[in-house]
Amino acid sequence: MAQDEKPGDFSSIPILDWSLLSTPEGKSKFIGELQHALVNVGFLYLSNPPVAREVMDKLIEYTPRLFDLPQEEKESIRMTNSPHFFGYTGVGAEITKGKTDQREQFDFGTPYECKWKPGDPDYIKLWGPSQVCLIWPKEELIPGFKDLYLRYLAQVEQLSNEFTGLLAEAFELPEDAFAPFFSGSTKPKPGVVQHRTKIIKYPARKEGGSDQGVGPHFDGGFLTFLLQASDHPGLQVQNLTGEWIDAPPIPGTFVVNIGKALENVTQGLARATSHRVLSPPPGSTPRYSIPFFQFISQEVLLSDFKLEFKPEILKLKESRGQLGVVDSVNYAEYGLYPAGHVTLIGRVRSHPDVGERHYPDLFKQLFPNGMPAQGSAY
Ligand SMILES: O=C(O)CCC(=O)C(=O)O
């Protein structure tokens, strides 16, 4: 790093080795590196993660097969059927920052029973089962996929819970500091919070066509655990000066990044970092990826909680440098509404067709002039 460069002007993404956690010396090294990654970069690679390599590799093998299902089968589980925004979305149906994303995807969630009843706020309806037949492709068309994916999700969920404890250590907070965001439990139990996940295909760019795989954005939730499921580069991360830094796939690793909810509750200490995906070049095979988005309790109003950081920890924010202009839309609503409502706003903006069908009142508020030709989305 040149002398006048700030830590936030990173030019590569740090790699943290989960296996360091098995010894006390290793763990303190990991926690130090984690603190740097959280404050200055907002992204890290996690090597040797506690998710079975065999399960990760099998899921990667399944991925192209999922997109090769007959179009009719994919349409039968399309997202517009689902109040939970689960299911299939074809290329061109999603919008980020007013421009169409060139990606095809299936959205799923960790197992959860919908708790919504008449009179409850709409956002309670956002969480619900993704294991009903309307969402999963037929078993006989892709045998073993659902079972394998659920095993994978259970392991990543466990990892995300353990990671939450490490965050508290990295910020020198009490072990249970993040408990209020997960219904009072330091290590949230499966089924308490619903996490979201997608399987994404980025087709090659057409000659002269758009290369926006997904436009610049912040993730909205707490932490994201991304499995890059092909060997294409394309994911890029924006540093403090606004420069785009490549985050190419590294086999056997997760890319972990910070969402706006975590940034908000840490008073900006943990950086949510703007990122995007460029489509593969014309003629190339598609790029695939599988993000897991960790969420927090729907009822939590983030402005009600103030974590008490030591002054020397808060100072880390000053030394990283000033946040420059980024290309992503912000999540300013976290100060105003419960977290679940903020997520719902983001979902309706990204998928206005699903919003119009299942959340007509909110749709009208967000799009008073009706369905956007090209909406303003997250
Ligand atoms: O596909 C990727 O590598 C990243 C996807 C992403 O950033 C997202 O869906 O939020």
Ligand SMILES: [Fe+2]
């Ligand atoms: Fe993202």
